[in-house]
Amino acid sequence: MKVLVPVKRVVDYNVKVRVRSDQTGVDIANVKMSMNPFDEIAVEEAVRLKERGVVSEIVAFSAGVQACQETLRTAMALGADRAILVETEVELQPLAVAKLLRALVAREQPALVILGKQAIDDDANQTGQMLAALADLPQATFASRLEVADGNAIVTREVDGGLETLRMQLPAVVTTDLRLNEPRYVTLPNIMKAKKKPLEQLKPADLGVDVTPRLRTLKVSEPPARSAGVKVPDVASLVERLKNDAKVI
Amino acid sequence: MSVLVIAEHEQGALKGSTLNTVAAARALAQEVHLLVVGHNCAEVAQAAAAVVGVRKVLHADAPHFAAQTAENLAAQVLSVARSYTHILAPATAFGKNLTPRIAAVLDVAQVSDIIEVLAPDTFVRPIYAGNAMATVQSADPIKVITVRTTGFDAAASSGGSACVEHLEAVADTGKSSFVGREVARSDRPELTAARVVISGGRGMGSAENFRILEPVADKLNAAMGASRAAVDAGYAPNDWQVGQTGKIVAPQLYVAVGISGAIQHLAGMKDSKVIVAINKDAEAPIFGVADYGLVADLFQAVPELHSALG
Numbered sequence: 252m253k254v255l256v257p258v259k260r261v262v263d264y265n266v267k268v269r270v271r272s273d274q275t276g277v278d279i280a281n282v283k284m285s286m287n288p289f290d291e292i293a294v295e296e297a298v299r300l301k302e303r304g305v306v307s308e309i310v311a312f313s314a315g316v317q318a319c320q321e322t323l324r325t326a327m328a329l330g331a332d333r334a335i336l337v338e339t340e341v342e343l344q345p346l347a348v349a350k351l352l353r354a355l356v357a358r359e360q361p362a363l364v365i366l367g368k369q370a371i372d373d374d375a376n377q378t379g380q381m382l383a384a385l386a387d388l389p390q391a392t393f394a395s396r397l398e399v400a401d402g403n404a405i406v407t408r409e410v411d412g413g414l415e416t417l418r419m420q421l422p423a424v425v426t427t428d429l430r431l432n433e434p435r436y437v438t439l440p441n442i443m444k445a446k447k448k449p450l451e452q453l454k455p456a457d458l459g460v461d462v463t464p465r466l467r468t469l470k471v472s473e474p475p476a477r478s479a480g481v482k483v484p485d486v487a488s489l490v491e492r493l494k495n496d497a498k499v500i
Numbered sequence: 501m502s503v504l505v506i507a508e509h510e511q512g513a514l515k516g517s518t519l520n521t522v523a524a525a526r527a528l529a530q531e532v533h534l535l536v537v538g539h540n541c542a543e544v545a546q547a548a549a550a551v552v553g554v555r556k557v558l559h560a561d562a563p564h565f566a567a568q569t570a571e572n573l574a575a576q577v578l579s580v581a582r583s584y585t586h587i588l589a590p591a592t593a594f595g596k597n598l599t600p601r602i603a604a605v606l607d608v609a610q611v612s613d614i615i616e617v618l619a620p621d622t623f624v625r626p627i628y629a630g631n632a633m634a635t636v637q638s639a640d641p642i643k644v645i646t647v648r649t650t651g652f653d654a655a656a657s658s659g660g661s662a663c664v665e666h667l668e669a670v671a672d673t674g675k676s677s678f679v680g681r682e683v684a685r686s687d688r689p690e691l692t693a694a695r696v697v698i699s700g701g702r703g704m705g706s707a708e709n710f711r712i713l714e715p716v717a718d719k720l721n722a723a724m725g726a727s728r729a730a731v732d733a734g735y736a737p738n739d740w741q742v743g744q745t746g747k748i749v750a751p752q753l754y755v756a757v758g759i760s761g762a763i764q765h766l767a768g769m770k771d772s773k774v775i776v777a778i779n780k781d782a783e784a785p786i787f788g789v790a791d792y793g794l795v796a797d798l799f800q801a802v803p804e805l806h807s808a809l810g
Contacts, residue, residue: 267763268628277632289745345600346609373627374744375612380570380600389675390570392597395738405679409738410593411747412690416679417569423676429731429745430738465609469622469635477770480791482782486804489776489794497774497791499696499753500720500809 252305252399252421254297255361256331257312257352258290260322261372274470286322289367291329292427295434296397297365298330305399308332310359314343314351320450327445328437334450339462345373347455347462349381354458356386361422363404368393368426379426389419393428501620502531505554506577506589506598509536509544516693517590519551519654524647525588526553526655527617533558533584534662537576539566545664552656562669567678568594574601575670581606584642585620591646591748592692599644608640615651629744630767649692650750650771684739691740694723696753697772699742701765702729703758703779703798710735712802713757719809725749727765743768758798761786778802 262268263283271278286294300306311326313319314337323334337351356364369376383390391406395414398405399421408415409428455462483489493500503525508515518534525532533556534548545559560576577598581587587602589595591613603610615633616624622637623645691697698717704710710730717724726736728743742749744764754772759765761777761784769775770789777790778801787793794801 262628268631270632277628344609346604346607349600349604369745371629371744374629375610376596377600377603377610377612380597381604381610383570384574384601384604390597390601391676392570393593408593410681411692412739413681413683415681417676418679419676428738429728429741465638465640466611467637467639469637471627471632471634474626474630474633477775477789479788480775480793482787482793482795486794486796486801486808489792490805490808492792493753493774493776497753499774 252362253308253310253359254300254306255310255312255355255359255364256290256293256297256326257348257364257366257378258294258322258326259287259367259370260284260313260315260319261287261370264288264371270471270473274472276468276471284318286325287367287370289369289427291434292429292431293365293367294326294329294331295432296427299432300399301330310335310361312352312355314339314348316340323450324445325437327448328441329435333448335453336450337453337455337458339455341462342464343462344464344466345375345377345381346465347460348378349385350460351455351458351462352378352382353385354460356382363399363421364424366424366426368428379424383424388422388424390424391417391419392426394425395428395430397425397431501529501585502533502583503529503586503588504580504584505532505534506587506595507534507536507544507548508590508592508594509538509541512541512543514544514547514551514657516654517592517649519657520649520652521588521590521647522551522553522655523652524614524617525586527652528586528620531555535577535580537565537573538568539563547657549662549664550658550660552660554660554662557662557664558667559664560667560669564672565669569676569678570598570601571673571675572670573598574605575673576667577602578605579670580667581642586643586645588645588647591648595646599646603644606642606644608642608644609638610644610646611636611638612646613648614645615648626767629764630770631763648748650748684737688717689721689723691723691725691742691747692749694751696720696722697725697742697749697751698722698755698757699725699727699759700730700736700757701727701759702733704730704735707735712799715806716802716809719806727759727762729762756786756790757802759786760784761789
């Protein structure tokens with residue numbers, strides 16, 4: 252059984268982004284870029300399925316600039332067997348990525364596509380669901396547990412107020428939540444091995460997909476700042492303030 | 501222009517998130533319709549008709565809507581979607597799961613998590629965990645949108661008198677089946693709707709220690725929350741998580757205990773009216789957004805706070 256795992260190159264989780272002074276976007280020149288954390292969880296889950304003998308091949312996918320190759324090498328160092336990069340300089344929005352993935356799903360016929368639930372740059376939380384709709388596949392988003400048996404995926408989802416479990420016939424789309432697993436660290440020998448694994452390069456046109464953005468960003472601005480208040484010396488004065496000044500208790 | 505709002509409901513009641521979404525819809529157009537899809541949910545449709553600002557309620561009822569799977573709900577929404585200029589749902593686990601399927605089939609972009617409507621095609625939404633605000637414009641004929649509930653004051657839940665129209669239920673897609681649901685039982689208010697929220701962070705030290713917040717939460721009638729660090733460490737359940745990747749809250753009072761104030765946590769609570777931080781590290785970034793900061797050992801301060809609340 253084959254698994255397709257899309258990964259996105261994003262500004263590293265620990266970087267505090269700065270809005271450009273001309274308000275055209277955030278400054279991502281010379282900042283550390285990494286694999287989107289939720290996608291790392293997706294790769295890890297695929298690798299665990301392979302280690303359990305459920306999965307035979309893991310194909311990593313990314314779309315974007317040439318530098319996304321690094322992200323794909325990381326996915327292969329984590330355990331993906333090969334990688335596909337759809338190279339483009341165009342700003343990719345979730346609908347375009349979902350269309351690229353639909354084309355690849357048709358070509359590769361994976362039993363499972365595991366994606367991060369959202370990317371930490373645009374925070375869109377759309378691609379997995381869009382792919383599922385376009386490829387006419389069942390979906391289970393925000394997964395905290397995934398079991399594959401007898402041609403079915405049984406997925407526990409993190410929903411508001413608790414957990415929900417769905418059973419889906421494969422092929423299916425799963426998006427990961429934080430508690431699905433803790434990704435392993437990449438080891439040096441595996442980084443070396445990943446360099447030798449195959450990485451195929453395509454253009455959007457090769458897949459017959461128009462990736463022109465649909466949304467136009469008119470400006471990007473700083474969020475309204477919240478100023479620091481006062482320090483209180485003890486619990487008694489805190490309660491006094493909350494009662495008499497803020498009047499919230 | 502006409503706007504379709506997809507109602508989020510549970511156990512025969514409309515959820516508060518629907519009311520915020522109706523408010524966002526009213527910022528777009530006068531003609532707001534509310535779609536209620538479920539099983540045996542006539543009561544919900546009646547409640548929907550009473551929401552101020554709703555002109556018409558569309559009600560589709562069938563057993564295969566009981567589990568509220570995205571596949572079946574999206575199919576029902578798509579049966580009417582092309583009559584509208586905008587389709588809105590709350591940016592909750594329910595809405596996030598559902599709307600991208602609708603947008604993809606309509607071949608339009610989705611605008612996620614809007615906090616402001618500037619024009620019928622122009623919206624403000626946070627990106628990078630709220631570290632930047634993007635103003636985006638959609639050229640698509642139908643705008644599919646999720647609404648950050650804290651960005652819009654709830655529409656009044658009574659006083660309206662919309663008509664209820666019955667919709668033919670679409671067939672079961674049979675794509676996925678529902679196995680079960682474990683709802684966290686709690687007598688406390690729901691996290692995103694609570695007037696007071698008390699959250700713990702990694703500083704709580706253990707799941708057992710986390711429980712010292714409970715008596716305080718009881719006294720304040722507060723919902724309990726947690727930082728991602730505390731959830732990752734297993735101190736608190738994931739559905740308590742407040743932040744970029746968890747829940748976005750904006751209560752009257754937010755009490756952060758043992759939370760350092762990582763960017764991703766601040767993204768989830770900085771719109772609270774009053775923020776209190778209790779942390780022993782005077783340099784913790786949480787103090788940068790707190791109205792009242794108390795530099796103290798939480799294991800002393802929390803019991804003291806409990807007694808002081810009387």
